[in-house]
Amino acid sequence: MDLDCILSARRVMDQIHEIIEELRQKDYKSFDTFYNLTKNQVFYAIINIVKDKDLAHDIMQDTYIKFLEKIDQYKSGANPYAYISMIGRNLAINTYNRQKRLIKSDELLESIPADKEVENDEDIFKILNLLNDDEKEVVTLHVINDLKFKEIAKIMEKPLGTVLWIYNKAIKKLKDKVGDVL
Incomplete structure (x- = not known):
């Protein structure tokens, strides 16, 4: 130079x-x-x-x-x-890293009723009843209401990391137990 x-x-x-x-x-x-x-x-x-x-x-x-x-x-x-x-x-x-986890979680959630189709609202309620209140709220807001995790964190007044942790824990729980319910 x-x-x-x-x-x-x-x-x-x-x-x-x-x-x-x-x-x-x-x-x-x-x-x-x-x-x-x-x-x-x-x-x-x-x-x-x-x-x-x-x-x-x-x-x-x-x-x-x-x-x-x-x-x-x-x-x-x-x-x-x-x-x-x-x-x-x-x-x-x-x-x-957050997007990588979300993509995996969303793919997993879409594949949960793989053997049997969820046929009505009653089946959805049975599945959601496997979760505690926080898990149910996060999954419902994200999957059914299509809200972003940042929006869910504001609504629930929880840190974003906590909301992501709750969601991932709920997805793992559903993956392990959904076959028993349907």
């Missing part, structure tokens, strides 16, 4: 550090500049994991929100590209 490139990169880094200090003071007037200077690194850190452009853009929004929420944890002088990319990468990994 020539000297001009090095000096230009240094000026950009200094500008980013100044903007971060403004953001710490709740002064958001330069946020757009910060976003434009860092968005490419964040996007590529995310897209390499989720492989979906629209989802990557959604996660980018969450990344910048989380960055602003945790801005006091950022150590002055640290590499801002690495810090914000790490946040984006972690959110992308969490999203990827």
Whole structure:
């Protein structure tokens, strides 16, 4: 790299550090500049994991929100590209893993009445009665009402991770016991 490139990169880094200090003071007037200077690194850190452009853009929004929420944890002088990319990468990994679990759970739920068809509402109630109240509510809201887990978490006033755990536990329970009921 020539000297001009090095000096230009240094000026950009200094500008980013100044903007971060403004953001710490709740002064958001330069946020757009910060976003434009860092968005490419964040996007590529995310897209390499989720492989979906629209989802990557959604996660980018969450990344910048989380960055602003945790801005006091950022150590002055640290590499801002690495810090914000790490946040984006972690959110992308969490999203990827959550989607992987949900796809498996949804496929499992669709295959539960494999030997016998669920013929009426009475059969559905028999199946749901195998579950405790929380499990029944999560499964009903997700499968029958087609709500996203994030929406269910808000409705039930429980953390998203808890709702996902309840759902996965319910699906395993149904898989083990549904043949006995039908």
